[in-house]
Amino acid sequence: MRAIVFEDAHNLALKEVDAPEPGANDVVLKVAAVGICGTDTHVFDGEFEGTVYPLIPGHEATGVVTAVGADVADIAVGDHVAINPSTTCGECEFCLNGRQNLCRSWNGLGVVASDGASAEYLSAPRANVFKLRPETDIHEAALIEPLACAIRGYDLLPRRMGETYLIYGAGTMGLLMAQLAPRAGAASVTVVDLNEGRLQAARDVGVENTYTKADDASRELGIEKWDVVIDCTGAIPAIEDALPRVKAGGTFQHFGVAPAEATAHYSPFRVYRDEINIVGTMAVLNTFGRAVAMFEAGAINPTPMISHSFTLDEYSSALEKFRAGTGRKLQIRPNDTESRVLLDI
Ligand SMILES: NC(=O)c1ccc[n+]([C@@H]2O[C@H](COP(=O)([O-])OP(=O)(O)OC[C@H]3O[C@@H](n4cnc5c(N)ncnc54)[C@H](O)[C@@H]3O)[C@@H](O)[C@H]2O)c1
Ligand SMILES: [Zn+2]
Ligand SMILES: [Zn+2]
Structure with missing residues (x-):
């Protein structure tokens, strides 16, 4: 499959890599949309604590399930899903005290040491996969990850x-x-x-x-x-x-x-x-499911928030446009063949 790979800080390439196969408890999806945010620029610039290169970036993702592992019973091929990128160790003081977002070994898909969604396909652990209704706009739903961060902010x-x-x-x-x-x-x-x-x-x-x-x-x-x-x-x-x-x-x-x-x-x-x-307030703590519920209930108006989508070939220029404050939310749609101007602004 085609993927953007951060080879090292300040160095990216569009490459052909092996498509992920699901482990027993994993779900593989064909990525529909992945939002770009400041975290991606920090990861690219080598400023994010703990990033292990090479890494496929992208943590605000949605897609359509194409394969599930042998132990996954409640997600099926064809389901539309949003991905919570945070994974935690489950063993440190903070995980054991219910503060998993403060985990000392916190790992984010596309951020620290596991590949993210700027690729045609993404594999994620079952626990990080949240089903969407079929009628929910799968591209706009890539705002659910930042919405889950916002809800964590409100929890505090x-x-x-x-x-x-x-x-x-x-x-x-x-x-x-x-x-x-x-x-x-x-x-x-x-x-x-x-x-x-x-x-x-x-x-x-x-x-x-x-x-x-x-x-x-x-x-x-x-x-x-x-x-x-x-x-x-x-x-x-x-x-x-x-x-x-x-x-x-x-x-x-x-x-x-x-x-x-x-x-x-x-x-x-x-x-x-x-x-x-x-x-x-730091990332997501037990807020992803509530973010899906609020998004699907129409608690936010996503349409004016997303201004452009780009193909994988245009990743570098999308990152530069983000840095320049161009437009609004910029997305990569890795399986699209052309970029789109979504808002007339
Ligand atoms: N706490 C969390 O869990 C969490 C999650 C996601 C993002 N973030 C952070 O939240 C911040 C916002 O993220 P974003 O995606 O909206 O970024 P963004 O870059 O799209 O938006 C930041 C806005 O701040 C404005 N700005 C900059 N300096 C300003 C100033 N002095 N006065 C007024 N406005 C100013 C910019 O014009 C821009 O519109 C970033 O720092 C990001 O890293 C935190
Ligand atoms: Zn983000
Ligand atoms: Zn932990």
Whole structure:
């Protein structure tokens, strides 16, 4: 089969490799779509902790089952599925305490040491395979993996009715967090991004309050501080701008992934005096099934979120377009023969 292989950091090739055969407890699928996100650029740049090369990248995948292992009874050839890329050791302190996403040997298909979905076929353990309804749009459903991360973020937020939310970043993650906020009880949702095209995406998924600067939001909305402030940029300037805008008793969430060596400044006095909660959130923890359920219930509007799809041949240029902030969610559709412009933006 044809596959993109990260041979080493900064070095990729489109190659002919053996198609996967399912182990006894595995499922093989013909990949329909795989989203590109910042994690792929970190893996390509050699910045993701623990990546073992060569590796086929791609962790936001859906597809149609083509083979199942001898011990797989409840998934059949022809089923439409979405893949949870996280695998964990089951034995470390964190796995045993129900915090598998903090596993010291955390492995992500396409991220650490197991091949991902930027290939015609993907093999995944049965436990990582989630059935979709046949009528669910199999390409849009590649947003279920990031949605599962967003739901993990909400599992760690207070989710009180009637609170005000301020979200930095209108990329895929900011758009998902913004769309879930009303379901978590938000009275209002405000999104800040430097990129006007991304703010249009936020309006397209139903966010009314969109600004390039939080100061403009304060002035126009008459909100000085917010109950919940979420960084979905990973950018230190955004984080430093965001934290002082948390209301007393409120919560700040680090959803974005800042560079590992970066530090940010904030006032410890204010965190003490105003009982500010600062919470992290890491990938997926028992949220994938709920993400499938919410996606299929229409909790998010996927159509304005995915702007382009590319073939395997165009992987490099898709990665460059992602880095440049071009469009919205970019997908690879490894079994397509032509790229597509999905949105007229
Ligand atoms: N916690 C998790 O489990 C998890 C899961 C997936 C992604 N992430 C992280 O979430 C972040 C967002 O992911 P994404 O796919 O939406 O990325 P993205 O690059 O598509 O979106 C980031 C957005 O932030 C905006 N931005 C950058 N600097 C800004 C600033 N100073 N002020 C306002 N806006 C600014 C950009 O214009 C862009 O639209 C990334 O850091 C990603 O690594 C975290
Ligand atoms: Zn991702
Ligand atoms: Zn573990």
